[in-house]
Amino acid sequence: MGKEKTKLAQDYEQKFSSPEKYVCVDCVEDSFLKGIIAKNLAKKECDYCGKGSEENIAASVEAIMEPIASAFFHLFGYDYPDECDLAELLTTADALRKIPLKCHEALFKDVASAFWWDRWVDDPGSFHDPGNSMRYSWEKFVQGVKHRVRFFFSSVESKYKFSFEKSPVKLFEEIGQIVSAEKLIKPLKAGTDLFRVRHWPIDKDWYLADIEKNLGAPPNSKAQSGRMNPAGISYLYLARERETAIAEVLSKPPCQAAVGCFKVRRDLRILDLIALPGMPSIFDNERYHERELIAFLNDFIREISKPVQKDGTEHLDYVPSQVVCEYFAKIFKSEDGKPIDSLEYPSSIRQEGRNIVLFPPPKKGNCFSDLVTLSRAEEIEFQTWSELCKAIQHKSGDL
Ligand SMILES: [Zn+2]
Structure with missing residues (x-):
């Protein structure tokens, strides 16, 4: 990294000149920038907030200019056509606000005027960064x-x-x-209860054998396209909580449904997309790529958590996330060389709700009943919104 950083520093030096002032940790909001200031303390007084001490409490603004510039040039550039209207471009201050750089107002002004140029375009880096x-x-x-x-x-x-x-x-x-x-690969222990709800037409008679048959994954021949599975390949969608399973499926009372509790039959391996690590600071150049990957996973989670539009047609927008899921289901191997069985992801309908999708077992002839087994089933019905809302908020965890 050392060599690369030196080159980076040289590159940026041509694009800004640092103000010769000192700043304390309280004058910047980002914790990565605070850390840099804390490591470079060289003066007993902050030139911005005026705070003073017996000990050094402020670092040269120069120390934080390089990380600010690195974030800046990841996001903005000056590759715009000659004939474009400069008045429509971003000023340095506009661009810094977009990053966003949150700091003492006077420091913000100093940083903005430190750049050698004052007209920028968004996202130049797609092409050279x-x-x-x-x-x-x-x-x-x-x-x-x-x-x-x-x-x-x-x-x-x-x-x-x-x-x-x-x-x-x-x-x-x-x-x-x-x-x-x-x-992010975690165990899902044998014996864990998972829940699945199937909408049941209000005028359809209720037979337990029918319910049990309908609570499993649809056969491949009937599998419709979802955000994770393509049409014709069935995945089994479940939830950790009974309330989440209800919230994901029911939305228009009066309605009735079948609820199934499935027990996990053997220890499974899941990709936990709920406990994602926090995003590294945008000013942390060394972790910029990690930041991009975590941002990608966040976008992917948002995509797969959206409710599916059930109009029976193949949705083109689902294709990319289906391919990512298939990669995890069929190609991905964790560090110990083993495949994973499922994804766990947050519910977009019920706060703190956790959904689980099981991939079809890899070996030919294996089916979802090798992974989970239906242990209990019940009928539920809701006449009004308040009944339904109560059932979704309720935290019984039990049938
Ligand atoms: Zn200060």
Whole structure:
């Protein structure tokens, strides 16, 4: 990193000149910048808030200019066409607010005037900044898999325009690496209860045998396209809590439904997308790529948590997240070389609710009943919204 950083520092030095002032930790909001100030204390008084002490409490503003500039040039550039209207571009202050740089007002003004140029465009880096390669490569993959090549995307040789551009295979490898590095593979113990709800038409008679048959995953031949599974490949969608399973399925009282409690039959391995690590600071250049990967996982979670539009048609927008799921189901191996059985992700409907999707067992002939077994089933019905809301808020955890 040392060599790279030196080059980076030289590069930035040509783009800003640091104000010759001193700043204390209280005058910046970001904890990474606070840390840099704390490590470089050299003066007993802050030039911004005026705070003083017997000991050194302020660092040279120069110490935080490089991380600020690195975040700045990840996001903004000056590659705009000659004929463009400069008045429509961002000023340095606009750009710093967008990062956002939150700090003492006078420091903000000093930082803004330290840059050698004052007109910027958003997102130049897609084209020359390796830090943005993840987003760029992903957007290209999404376009490709939706509109150009659906099934052989990983083997198609593409002429890559930019050296940093990642092939879909490389993209998935990096997603897999961050999942392993952040230790997101967790055990789901045998004996754990999981819940599943199926809407039951209000005019349909109620037979237990029917209910039990309907509570499992649909056969592949009837599997509709979902945010995670393509049409024709059935995944089993469950929830950790009975209340979450109800909230995910029922929304229009009066309504009735079947609730099933499934017991996990053997220890399973899940990718836990609920306990994601926090995002590194945008000013932490060394962790910028990690930040991009975590941002990618956050976007992916948002995508798979959205309610599915059940109009029976194949949704093009689901295709990219289906491919990511298939990567986790079929290709991904954790550090110990083993595949995973499922994903756990937050509910977008019920706060703190946790959903689980089981992948089809990999060995031919195996089915979901090798992973979970229906232990109890019941009928529920709600006449009014208040009854339904009560059932969703209730935390019984038991049938
Ligand atoms: Zn201060």
